[in-house]
Amino acid sequence: MTQDLRLTVAAELERARARTTLLTDAVDDGDLVRQHSPLMSPLVWDLAHVGNQEELWLVRDVGGREPVRRDIDELYDAFKHPRPNRPALPLLDPAEARAYVGQVRDKALDVLDRVRLTDRKLVAGGFAFGMIVQHEQQHAETMLATHQLRAGAPVLQAPAPPPARVSASGEVLIPGGPFTMGTDTEPWALDNERPAHPVDVPAFFIDVAPVTNAEYAAFIADGGYDDPRWWSRRGWAHRQEAGLSAPMHWRRDGDGWAYTRFGRTERVVADEPVVHVCFFEAEAYASWAGRRLPTEAEWEKAARHDPATGRSRRYPWGDDAPGPEHANLGQRHLAPARVGAYPEGASPLGVHQLIGDVWEWTDSGFHGYPGFEVFPYAEYSQVFFGGDYKVLRGGSFGTDAAACRGTFRNWDHPIRRQIFSGFRCARDAGPLAATDGLEAV
Structure with a gap:
């Protein structure tokens, strides 16, 4: 069992590094050191940062080895240097960064071969290694978002997402009652996903699929961005200050809309989930539609609760790891898939x-x-608890399966929309709907 776990960990580390390499090798050194948006780090900072975290946790802490580059710890501490300030730091250049992460990886794999994976909580079940895998995959998604903000010719390639296979519209009634939220059993779950605990969620309706581009375009066409009735006080103030008028990367194209994704401009696909909207935009759309956004508990109950058994699944489809038939994950495609895919x-x-x-x-x-x-x-x-953050759930086309499960929690400021963010709506269920066995409308 221990040897199987070592092989799994090594494979996941390699898979994460292959993605990091793809995202950093796709551009020249000038693009690696350039800051493509003040919202994002230079790609070369992300590259060395994932190596530094791997060194801190796997080489030094788990392995008890001597530091590789203690002198750069402060440069790659995300809490000490906000993203807009990072280009001015004396960062490792691309060749130095690549050499550094390679040296760290060699040492980390040697630690993996030698450490007992039962010695203490940090390594039990390979947790520390899984934490580093997830950290690198999370930065890979961040680097993918940086690529989306990058100007210039396309450098990333991927096949188009699959077409819709079934109709996926309307809403579903989620019956009221308790369910188990969070986890005590997922070996690589992070601390904010724990512990498992019961939550009693009243009956509610939730959309069968995320809100689509066509549905969101109807909100725009109806003057949704110009009518303060649909916006919260903070949302309206931000909409005015930021000059929001459509999702990020959208532009008018004749009588419709086009968007630019990873250097390619094309017409907006009507039945794809809308992406690159902030919380305030999602909130305003939901209000315009006579709905609301789901709570985090409602979202997780819809995603994990099995009404036949009463148990919470790892994923909506069951406990099996995500495959290409289940979900659009891992940068397999460079866009959301059509609803019903x-x-x-x-x-x-x-x-x-x-x-x-x-x-x-x-x-x-x-x-x-x-x-x-x-x-x-x-x-x-913990340092983010209680701040000005809203929780996002479910992952995106840029999220790797290692960093996505039914309990995984993401969070960001409500104004952020450079992330691959969309939404679906919900509404309260009346007393009749909560008890009459309705399943869909």
Whole structure:
């Protein structure tokens, strides 16, 4: 069993590094050191940062080895240097960064071969290694978002997402009652996903699929960006200050819309989930549609609760790891798939595409669950609790399966939309709907 775990960990480390290499080798050194947006780090900072985190945790802490480059720790501490300031730092150049991460990886793999994976909580089940895999994959998604903000000719290639295979519209009733939220059993789950705890969620309706480009375009056409009735006070103030008039990367194209993705401009696909909208935009759309955004607990119940057994699944489709038939994950494609493209990934009650395609905004702030315990460091989760953050769920086409599961929690400021963010709507269920056994409308 231990040898199988070592092989799994080594394969996941290699898979994450292959993606990092693809994203950094796709551009020249000038693009690697350039800051493509003040919202993002230079790609070369992300590259060395993933190596530095790997050194701190796997080489020094788990392995007890001598530092490779203690002198650069401060440069790659995300809390000490905000993103806009990072280009001015004396960062490793591309050749130095590549050499550094390679040296660290060699040492980390040697540690993996030698460490007992049962010695302490940090390494039990390969946790520390899984944490580093997830950290690198999360930065890979961040680097993919940087590529989306980059000007110039296309450098990334991927096949188009699959077409819709079934109709996925309307809404589904999620019956009221308790379910188990969070996890105690997922070996690589991060501290903010723990512990498992019961949550009683009243009955509610939730959209079968994320809100599409066509649906969002109707909101724009109806003057949604110009009518303060649909916006919260903070949302309207931000909409005015930022001059929002459409999702990020959209532009008028005759009587319709076009968007630019990874250097390619094309017409907006009507039945793809809308992407690159902030929380305030999602909130305004939901209000215009006579709906609301789901809470985080509602989203997780829709994604994990099996009404036939009462248990919470790892994923909407069951406990099996995501495959290409289940969800659009891992940069396999460079866009969301059309709604209805993944019927095998639907939940027992028929909610589609809860995993992959677009991160989904919820109407919940970020906080610890009852009984939360910091592990292994407060800066991953705890320092963000109670701040001006909204929780996003489900992952996007740029999220790797290693960093996405039914319990995984993402969070960001409500103004952010450079991330691959979309949403679906929900609404309260009346007393009749909550008890009459309705399943879909």
